[in-house]
Amino acid sequence: MERQEWQGRVALVTGASRGIGRAIALRLAAAGIRVAVNYRGNREAAEATLAAISQAGGECLLHAADVSDFEAAQAMVSAVVDAWGRLDILVNNAGIARDMLLLRMRPEDWNAVLATNLTGVYACTRAVTKPMMKQRFGRIVTISSIAGILGNAGQANYAAAKAGVIGFSRSVARELASRNITANVVAPGLIATEMSQEMPQAAYQQLIQQIPLGRAGQPDEIAEAVWFLIQSGYITGQTIVVDGGLVMD
Ligand code: NAP
Numbered sequence: 001m002e003r004q005e006w007q008g009r010v011a012l013v014t015g016a017s018r019g020i021g022r023a024i025a026l027r028l029a030a031a032g033i034r035v036a037v038n039y040r041g042n043r044e045a046a047e048a049t050l051a052a053i054s055q056a057g058g059e060c061l062l063h064a065a066d067v068s069d070f071e072a073a074q075a076m077v078s079a080v081v082d083a084w085g086r087l088d089i090l091v092n093n094a095g096i097a098r099d100m101l102l103l104r105m106r107p108e109d110w111n112a113v114l115a116t117n118l119t120g121v122y123a124c125t126r127a128v129t130k131p132m133m134k135q136r137f138g139r140i141v142t143i144s145s146i147a148g149i150l151g152n153a154g155q156a157n158y159a160a161a162k163a164g165v166i167g168f169s170r171s172v173a174r175e176l177a178s179r180n181i182t183a184n185v186v187a188p189g190l191i192a193t194e195m196s197q198e199m200p201q202a203a204y205q206q207l208i209q210q211i212p213l214g215r216a217g218q219p220d221e222i223a224e225a226v227w228f229l230i231q232s233g234y235i236t237g238q239t240i241v242v243d244g245g246l247v248m249d
Contacts, residue, residue: 007032010084012077014038014067014124015094017046019193020143023219024091025049027227029058036080038063038094067094067120077127086135089230090128092121092142092165097195099154110157117161118168125172125183138181139230142169143222146189146243162187166239173237182236184229189243192216212245 011028015021017039025035026049035053037060039046046062053060063079065072080087096116098109121142132138147155148162166185173183190196190207196216199207208216225242229235241247 003032009033009088010036010080010086011089011091012036012038012063012080012087012124012128013091013093014120015040016091017042017049019195020188020191020219020222021091021093022049022052023223024093024226025060026052026056026058027220027223028089028091028230029053029060030056031227032058033089034059034061034084036061036063036076036083038065038067038076040064040066040094066116067092067124068115070123070126073120073123073127077124077131081131087128087131088135088137089139090124090132090141091226092124092140094120095143095145095195097155097158097198099158101154102156105157113157114161114164117158118164121165121168125168129176129181132181133176133179136180138176138179140169140172140181140183141226141229142183142185143226144185144187144239146187146241146247149187149239149241149247149249169239170237177236180233182229182233184235184237185239186222186225186229187239187241187243187247188217188222189241189246190216191219191222193219210246211243212248215244217242217244 013025016025016037029035065076142165145162147159169183169185
C-alpha cells in the first residue's frame with residue numbers, strides 16, 4: 001500500500017551523502033520514491049548512498065551542489081524536474097557546524113554556518129516553490145536541532161541558524177498551505193553521525209548521561225520522523241523533536 005501510494009513521486013534530499021541525509025534518502029527510496037541525492041564535495045560517500053539505494057531496488061540520481069549558492073540550488077531543482085518531470089518532496093538536511101565560544105567566533109565561522117544552515121534552506125525551498133505550486137502538491141521537511149530551541153554554549157552560530165529555519169518553515173507553511181504544500185521541521189537531539197563524532201569524547205559522554213533514554217539516536221530514527229511528516233497531509237508548520245527526551249518542553 002505504502003509503495004503504491006508513493007511510487008513515482010520525486011524527492012530531493014540535501015546533504016544525503018552520509019549520516020542523517022543518507023538514512024532519509026534510503027527511507028524514501030524504500031517507499032518507491034525516486035530520490036535525488038545532493039552532496040557538496042564527498043563524491044565517494046554520495047556514490048555509496050547511490051549504491052545502497054540501487055541495491056535495494058530504488059531509483060536515484062546524484063547532484064553535487066553547494067546549497068548556499070542560490071544559482072546552484074535553482075539549477076539543481078531544474079535538473080531534477082528535467083530528469084523526472086516533477087518534484088514532490090524537499091528535505092533540507094545539509095548542515096555544518098563550526099563550534100566555538102562567541103568570544104572566539106570569527107565572522108567567517110558565523111557566515112559559513114548561516115550560509116549553509118539557513119541561507120541554504122531558503123535557496124532550496126525557494127527553488128522548489130514554483131514546481132510544487134504548479135503541481136498543487138508538496139512536502140517540505142527541514143532538519144533543525146534542539147540547539148535551535150534550547151541554545152547551546154559554543155554553538156551561537158549553529159543555534160541561530162537552526163532557530164531561524166523554524167521561523168522560516170512556519171512562514172512557508174502559511175504561504176503555501178493553499179496550494180497543498182506542507183512545511184515542517186524535525187529537530188534532532190544527539191544523533192550518531194560523523195558530525196557528532198567531532199565533539200570531544202568527554203562532552204559526548206556527559207550529554208549521553210543527560211538523555212532520559214540513555215543513548216544517542218540513530219540516523220534512521222530521524223528518517224522515520226521525516227517520513228511520518230511527509231505522509232501527513234494535515235500537519236504543517238510543526239516541529240517534531242526527536243531527542244530521547246532531552247528537551248520535553
Ligand atoms: P554529516 O554527517 O556531517 O553530513 C552532512 C551532510 O551535509 C553531508 O552529506 C555533506 O556533504 C552535506 N553538506 C554540508 N554542507 C553542504 C552544502 N553547503 N551543500 C550541500 N551539502 C552540504 O551531518 P549529520 O549529522 O548527518 O547532520 C545532518 C543534519 O542534521 C544537519 O543539518 C545537522 O545540523 C542536523 N543535526 C545533526 C545532529 C547530530 O547529532 N548529528 C543533531 C541535530 C541536528 P559533503 O560530505 O559532500 O560535504
